[in-house]
Amino acid sequence: MQATIKSEATFTGVGLHTGRLVRMSVLPQPAHSGIRFQRRDLENVAPVAARHDLVPHSRLCTKLVGDHGFEVSTIEHIMAALAGCGIHNALVQVDGPELPILDGSAAPFVRGLLKAGIQRQAAMIQALEVLKEVRVEDGNAFAMLSPADGLEMDFTIDFEDAAIGHQRRVANLANGRFVRELCDSRTFCRRADVEMMHEAGLALGGTYDNAVVVDGSDVLSPGGFRHADEAVRHKMLDALGDLALAGAPILGRYTGMRAGHMLTNQLLRAAFDTPGALRRVDCTDAQAARLPGVGVKSADLAHVA
Structure with a gap:
């Protein structure tokens, strides 16, 4: 069955490339929502789906780009953590253009997601x-x-x-x-x-x-x-x-x-x-x-x- 998280998971740290302190949260979402990203610092900009065709040419990290100036960089570690934990539906909110790098791995994200809990949903994967x-x-x-x-x-x-x-x-x-x-x-x-x-x-x-x-x-x-x-x-x-x-x-x-x-x-x-x-x-x-x-x-x- 599909899965989301039971409660919000929050992470704070600096962006690897920007060096800026950033706060991000992962929130539960209904079945069939998929993974989406939202910039809290951009007003009236809808969440953007985590899709390969919205990723521009980039060697150093994975960046997601949408309309109205939306972009968020270094999403690969949280995407790996979500996939590795079997979470299919979630909203990732961030208050800047880059996710926190934390310790450079996906372990802090995995730890936070598992602490929040995994909620099975009544929908087939x-x-x-x-x-x-x-x-x-x-x-x-x-x-x-x-x-x-x-x-x-x-x-x-x-x-x-x-x-x-x-x-x-x-x-x-x-x-x-x-x-x-x-x-x-x-x-x-x-x-x-x-x-x-x-x-x-x-x-x-x-x-x-x-x-x-x-x-x-x-x-x-x-x-x-x-x-x-x-x-x-x-x-x-x-x-x-x-x-x-x-x-x-x-x-x-x-x-x-x-x-x-x-x-x-x-x-x-x-x-x-x-x-x-x-x-x-x-x-x-x-x-x-x-x-x-x-x-x-x-x-x-x-x-x-």
């Missing part, structure tokens, strides 16, 4: 079943969707910095695996990239507390990585959040090779534009049991940061 392979490429990077019984991920990254290097992880995201294995993995970057972003007026809210910064073989953030393969885990976290912009859970296998926000968005666009690639289905109990978030419980967070 609608999912998008992948019927045939769709692939997009950008140089030596690619992203692909192919048929599978549930949501599976196969992600590979390859960085010249020895602190990250070559990493690959494969996971079936059913039954709380996102919460247990991926949600606490933080965003990461190279020291040279930080300097470049600062010169461009970006990453103004970035600190060693909300991102893992590497320089060659050195990890500059205190405490180092939470997992030996935290970097590829975070890439999978981002991919789940970006895939959630399809507007429904995906029954299929996502394969990413050096993929990022932009390539995953292009993949969704290609999938929707390819006749016969996707089919919307009312999930049977067996299909629903293979989706992220089904059966998630607070105990799943017990061992993460």
Whole structure:
């Protein structure tokens, strides 16, 4: 069955790129509402649906753009948390143009959502079943969707910095695996990239507390990585959040090779534009049991940061 949250969940922190203090809330919504975003600081501007076709070209984060000057950036972590907790209907309200980065992972969002409680609703889950392979490429990077019984991920990254290097992880995201294995993995970057972003007026809210910064073989953030393969885990976290912009859970296998926000968005666009690639289905109990978030419980967070 579809789900929302039982009560409001509130989060406060700085935006990664703007550096501005921001407050956001996630509110319950009726069945079939989907996920929507609303800017509290913009008067008479309606909430905007979290849809892949409202995301402009962007490499550093996922931004949602609507009419009348509406935009909200860095939505990928809350989208991953909502998808990973099996929440299909919610309104995300924010009082600025960017969501708080918190610790750089989705764990604080997951913790807040589970504390608010998950409310099952009297409506069947609608999912998008992948019927045939769709692939997009950008140089030596690619992203692909192919048929599978549930949501599976196969992600590979390859960085010249020895602190990250070559990493690959494969996971079936059913039954709380996102919460247990991926949600606490933080965003990461190279020291040279930080300097470049600062010169461009970006990453103004970035600190060693909300991102893992590497320089060659050195990890500059205190405490180092939470997992030996935290970097590829975070890439999978981002991919789940970006895939959630399809507007429904995906029954299929996502394969990413050096993929990022932009390539995953292009993949969704290609999938929707390819006749016969996707089919919307009312999930049977067996299909629903293979989706992220089904059966998630607070105990799943017990061992993460």
